[in-house]
Amino acid sequence: MSATTAFLFDDAPPPRERQALGPGALLLPGFALDRVEPLLQAVEAVQQQAPLRHLVTPGGLRMSVAMTNCGHVGWVSDRSGYRYDPLDPQSGRPWPAMPPALQTLAADAARAAGYDGFAPDACLINQYLPGTRLSLHQDRDERDQGAPIVSVSLGLPAVFLFGGAQRGDRVARHALFHGDVVVWGGASRLYFHGIAPLKEGSHPVLGERRLNLTFRKAR
DNA sequence: CAGTCTCG
């Protein structure tokens, strides 16, 4: 048996190596794994100040993802459109500050993907329950579109949809697991992306849900 | 407008 096919018969999954998803886009498998506990503790603290809630699109439709934010600004959607807001519309107070554990992870992951000096001012926290999806979209509400996007997956696995610059471009599907980080910038900064409906399941740490942390430099 | 939806 060759070394490259041995994994087919092992108990352990094959090693997952970093993978280019597009020009300037990289999947870093397990990059956040050794920091999960501090990350979850930080997220818990944020949620306590700014609870997860379902936003409404400009068309008036309720998003299936439950969201909250931390950092200087937070991404919000309502009947008037999308925007980054320094205040949590639900409380009228500023979003919780971005915990150092989150800021550091985002900067480290960006650097590992070739983006030095990433200093996010916004962290969107998305909770997916089974059935939750996020339709194909672009991240284009950031004033600073030179900075990359850093996305951290925790809990249940998901299928990441990664297309191209045009909505009609071919869409690739990539499995994302607990601890994975995806970074995209440069030529793929405005690429369409999304999450397929989450499959049922239970994760040993997070239970029947997936958390996604998305870091942006909005201004 | 459209981070959703549905039809073909």
Added chain:
DNA sequence: GAAT
């Protein structure tokens, strides 16, 4: 591609 329509919708709100």
